[in-house]
Amino acid sequence: MYLVSKQNNLIDAEQLRQWEQEHEVTLPAAYSEFLQQYGQGTYCGLLHVEQPDAQQLQGFAQYELWDHDESSHITAQQLEECIVIASTIDGDMIALHRELPGGIWLPRHATIIESLDWGTLSWQQFMDMELGKRYHPGYEQLREKAYFEPLNESKQYHQLMLQKGKSKKGHASQAAYGNDHSTPNASSSATSAGGVFIVNDPGADMTYAVGASGSSSAEITPHPSSREPLRLRLKETADRIALQWPPDLRLETEHSGQLFYHSVGGYIRFNYAYAAEVLFVHDHPAASDNEENLTQSLLQALKEAGIS
Numbered sequence: 617m618y619l620v621s622k623q624n625n626l627i628d629a630e631q632l633r634q635w636e637q638e639h640e641v642t643l644p645a646a647y648s649e650f651l652q653q654y655g656q657g658t659y660c661g662l663l664h665v666e667q668p669d670a671q672q673l674q675g676f677a678q679y680e681l682w683d684h685d686e687s688s689h690i691t692a693q694q695l696e697e698c699i700v701i702a703s704t705i706d707g708d709m710i711a712l713h714r715e716l717p718g719g720i721w722l723p724r725h726a727t728i729i730e731s732l733d734w735g736t737l738s739w740q741q742f743m744d745m746e747l748g749k750r751y752h753p754g755y756e757q758l759r760e761k762a763y764f765e766p767l768n769e770s771k772q773y774h775q776l777m778l779q780k781g782k783s784k785k786g787h788a789s790q791a792a793y794g795n796d797h798s799t800p801n802a803s804s805s806a807t808s809a810g811g812v813f814i815v816n817d818p819g820a821d822m823t824y825a826v827g828a829s830g831s832s833s834a835e836i837t838p839h840p841s842s843r844e845p846l847r848l849r850l851k852e853t854a855d856r857i858a859l860q861w862p863p864d865l866r867l868e869t870e871h872s873g874q875l876f877y878h879s880v881g882g883y884i885r886f887n888y889a890y891a892a893e894v895l896f897v898h899d900h901p902a903a904s905d906n907e908e909n910l911t912q913s914l915l916q917a918l919k920e921a922g923i924s
Contacts, residue, residue, distance in 0.1 A: 847891040
């Protein structure tokens with residue numbers, strides 16, 4: 617598993633033991649070990665691994681979002697006592713209850729609660745198994761290049777846009793979006809932790825992370841006829857940057873391209889689906905002059921490509 621950043625907030629075993637005693641619950645051993653080794657964060661851009669939260673589901677029973685009949689794995693009253701330990705970018709939640717042998721999957725867009733068996737799997741194996749069921753077949757490509765982005769408050773986020781006109785490299789652009797650095801429409805889900813909002817963009821099947829002080833949401837919908845030349849331009853830019861500064865990990869799908877650089881604790885994500893947006897994430901401040909130089913070089917390369 618590739619680690620996006622060296623900066624993370626680990627949770628020690630004693631803290632977790634105290635939490636278990638206070639709430640009279642036993643956390644999955646694999647989950648606890650994962651938090652001790654990697655901390656909170658997002659796995660493969662799809663699943664947020666969180667500290668146990670005993671408050672999140674309180675009051676949910678009154679909304680009757682899920683079925684609680686004879687075939688249900690949990691009652692409405694038990695639901696409010698559940699501990700949330702993870703959630704997907706689509707708003708599904710993984711939770712547990714002290715009276716249940718395993719966990720439960722609470723779907724956002726369905727009414728049937730599913731039971732989960734932790735078994736003897738590592739937490740990464742468990743995540744792969746559950747995400748594979750729900751994001752098949754596209755998840756297989758992600759599993760082969762699994763990555764984990766630790767959650768920390770030092771991240772710097774640059775929400776960039778492909779600009780009108782020509783880049784300094786001479787590539788013509790048919791974009792007509794102006795200089796709007798706003799965040800894409802995120803009607804599907806949004807979670808906040810550590811002053812950072814992690815937002816799912818359902819139209820592009822992608823996850824965005826923007827600072828809590830970022831701009832408000834706005835829908836970006838390029839005309840379909842104009843997307844292909846812009847998508848090609850983004851892919852050419854990604855290829856050029858990868859050639860000059862070889863990434864530690866590269867992911868390519870029809871929706872997006874990502875270049876990961878461990879030395880800056882981040883990545884560049886090219887949004888091929890909307891063919892206009894680029895997100896550059898890195899640790900801040902940089903740990904060394906070399907890291908700062910690489911950060912500035914990558915930003916300059918994007919700017920020369922007409923992305924700012």
